[in-house]
Amino acid sequence: METVSPLEKALRALALTLVVVFFMFPIVWIFLMSFQTNETILRIPPTVIFEPTLSNYTALITGKLTTAAGTLDIAFMKNLANSVFLSVTSVALSLVLGVPAAYAFARHKFRGSEDIAFTLLSFRFAPPLLVLLPLTQYFQWMGLANTYIGLIWVYQLICLPLILWIVRGYFEDISADVEYAYRIAGHSWFATFRKIALPLAGPGIAAAGLLAFIFAWNNFIFALVLASADKQPVTVGALAFVTSSGIQYGQIAAAIVLSVTPTLALALYAQRYLVEGLSLGAVKG
Template identity: 40%
Template sequence: MTRQQAVQRVLLAAAAALLLIWTVFPFVWIILTSLKNPGDIISVPPKFMFTPTFDNYAALVLGEQRGQYASSRPDFPLFFLNSLIISIGAVLLSMIAGVPAAYALARFRFPLKEGLAFLFMGFRFVPFLAFVIPLYLLYQKVGLYNTHLGLILAYQLITLPFTVWMLRSFFLEIPQEVQEAATIDGCSWLGVLTRVILPLSLPGIAVTVILGFMFCWNAFNYPLMLAGRQTFPVTVGAIQFISYEQILWGQMAAATIVAALPQLALSLMVQKYIVRGLTMGAVR
């Protein structure tokens, strides 16, 4: 190894270490904040050595904090349950509607097919304000404001275009000959889809479901405008720890950590499918 190569490796390692610190440090700081008591959180300079406490996590479940800082708290378990209901419902609805749409755009021939496909993707480019104000007025009239169903339908603006485009690309990677062989054996288009295309596209479906779930779980703008206290998800529920009296940094940090756990657990459980799905079709 030459001196120049050694210097390049050292610089590359240093750059990678700096990038890792830049990426991981905010998450580490949130974890540390969630384990501090109020006095340690606001200390100047910041404390890196302190006696950890789980009172902030207990406050999320019990609805109140222990000791001298006891007071009422937002109903975080309800917010967490709302996020589960809304995110799972939105992803399930987008898959039910998106799978046939993606298959049609991938395999069928009809006029303006490419234009229709781009129209689906175009919904991802439009600012949310273009949708949220009409939705707010409509939901107030039809009774969908502050309901799980209303948020599930609104989230289709996030998940459905993404689902259609992702699955369309995965379906296109399956050789046409496979579909033709199934058709010769007597399968209808629905049989080809359910018996051939979907099983072969499981990695792509898995990564689409996971990413769609994450988009829904992390959504903030739509629930902020279209939900009430009974249907707030965790993203909006976390800011309920900010009041005119005080900012409960410890509880907010603990809520952030707890809210990140489902996404982390889901990603680890299906990690191999994510890798296969994201690289599907990269090498022929």
């Protein structure tokens, strides 16, 4: 067994500490900014010693933003609720549609299947600005502009291809012999899919769903153009903090903390499934 010298251990610990500090510093600094006023944030040189205040969070929760030009009404909590509703609904719909489709592409090879799968994936490659103008015109013609249904529909361009291709790989890594043996016992295709394939690919499905949720949560351009203020998510609602009297850095930092909290809590809760899902299929043979 190879022994590690004390010097090597110290160097490894130092390197790990530097990496953690490098990646965690922006998060910690934004968290500290959320408890400071604009005057404290813009102080030169900056300092970590300050008198904390909850005014930034109070402004977000009450919807009253006090600036040099007066008091502005903001709908940050409404935007936050919109983000939760749009992301959860979009991912749920994508899982309902994408998981069976991924299983079909993985188990049933037919003529043109690869072309169809690649076409669906190409929706993820296309930049949003490429499809934004025709989508806007179609939505206005169909009456879907500025509606939750329209936003959830367009969010499928983000979530569905991602879930389809990721979950398809997990189904392909599962041995088909297990399902075949279950089918021989007299069970239907749907029962095999529900009782065998889904449990075995569960961690992969959870990982794909979490990644799709993060991408949907961070979407900006679709909601900016296709929705009005009362239906916009938090990524667009944050523009309200850029006012005529200046940029409200404290409120922006508090908004970042509040908007990151749901995705962070979900990632921590699903951490075990995420690790299992991302490692599923890493070793074949």
